[in-house]
Amino acid sequence: MPADWRDLVALTKPRVLTLVVFIGLCGMLAAPGHIHPILGFAAILGIALGAGGAGALNQWYEADRDLLMKRTANRPLPAGRMLRETALHFGVGLSVFSVLLTGLATNWLAAGILAVSIAFYVFVYTMWLKPRTPQNIVIGGAAGAFPPLIGWAAVTGDIxxxxxxxxxxxxxxxxxxxxxxxxxxxxxxxxxxxxxxxxxxxxxxxxxxxxxxxxxxxxxxxxxxxxxxxxxxxxxxxxxxxxxxxxxxxxxxxxxxxxxxxxxxxxxxxxxxxxxxxxxxxxxxxxxxxxxx
CATH class of the missing domain: 1.20.120 (Four Helix Bundle (Hemerythrin (Met), subunit A))
Structure with missing residues (x-):
């Protein structure tokens, strides 16, 4: 089943993505020093792709639960508009590419923080915390808090x-x-x-x-x-x-x-x-x- 491009975009959770990219950009703009505009754009693109990949993997893992909720039942996977394997490959591909892009364009500290944020959201929050404890949001809140660190590290190479x-x-x-x-x-x-x-x-x-x-x-x-x-x-x-x-x-x-x-x-x-x-x-x-x- 070929996936429609609009469904692929929906996998990235665009509304959440907007806030993630903005706070990452602000972390970059607030950092001391300068970064070449093209490299800065690549760093922000890396944050966006990483967040989008994490969102896709979240929806891949939670497709069965999403089907049970009115708010999420029309997402691409529970609505049957896409194969789960497509979402998995798309999410993994975006995630890996985002880390490589960030590392090659800026530095590996920023790339490493991005990798940790993706892994935390997918493995710690989505797979472990969310289905097991009402404290899922408290601990899992760290997943969305990394972008300012990534933006800052992209410019300065430190935290x-x-x-x-x-x-x-x-x-x-x-x-x-x-x-x-x-x-x-x-x-x-x-x-x-x-x-x-x-x-x-x-x-x-x-x-x-x-x-x-x-x-x-x-x-x-x-x-x-x-x-x-x-x-x-x-x-x-x-x-x-x-x-x-x-x-x-x-x-x-x-x-x-x-x-x-x-x-x-x-x-x-x-x-x-x-x-x-x-x-x-x-x-x-x-x-x-x-x-x-």
Whole structure:
């Protein structure tokens, strides 16, 4: 069965890919030093292909579960538009090529971090954590936190304090982001037998955990300016953006299960959480450029 190019693109999870590429690009632009534009483009392409390959392998492994969830039932594999072997070969090919491209275009530290991020997402998160523990998102959050390190290492050949701070920002952002989603698709996860926190511990506990991790995320968001790694442009942006995030998380945490059909606050928090990272990482770049001017 020949695969349609649109289904191959869908395997890469394009919406997730956009955020991954953006935060990787910001890690590169915030790094000290310079990189040739062509090599920089190759590094960002490597991050995109690596993330796309990991997404394809995730869908290859979870095809049977995806069929049981309304949100994912129309993906190429559960919908029967593609052979599983095609997704496997596509995912492996993209992943291997992305690491080789990054290593040859920049350096092998950046390539190594990219390889670790792909392996972590596929083997640790997808195959091990997700089907076994409600802490899957907490630990698995590391998978999406590597791009700032990759972008920075592509330019500098090392790992600095700022990309590490950004790593932990994404790491602690992940639980409230995904738990907000899991609240309004809880039945999907239950039907597929995935032990997401709302399925295992209930909505009340999940709402409290969203607020708890939002508070930790807030500390991580302010860490770059408190440590003197960024200036006021980032500091003010992070403070205002985090206060908005916290207000939304508080609203979600105070709600109860008496109206499961009304999930507008949860949906707002989920959507804003995506915008939040775009804003903060953009502010990191703007701040570095202001300081350099």
């Amino acid at each position: 600095g304090m700022l990309p590490l701070a950004l790593f932990f920002l994404v790491f602690f952002w992940t639980p409230p982001h995904f738990w907000a989603l899991s609240l309004f698709v809880r039945m999907d996860y239950a039907n597929a037998g995935i032990p997401m926190l709302p399925v295992v511990a209930g909505e009340v506990v999940t709402r409290r955990q969203i607020l708890f991790y939002t508070s930790i995320m807030g500390v991580a968001a302010m860490a770059p300016v408190l440590l003197g790694l960024t200036g006021l442009v980032y500091g003010i942006t992070a403070l205002v953006g985090t206060l908005v995030f916290a207000a939304m998380a508080l609203q979600v945490s105070l709600r109860r299960e008496d109206d499961p059909a009304n999930m507008k606050p949860e949906r707002r928090l989920f959507k804003y959480s995506m915008l939040y990272l775009f804003i903060l990482f953009g502010a990191v770049v703007a701040d570095r450029w202001v300081l350099a001017a």
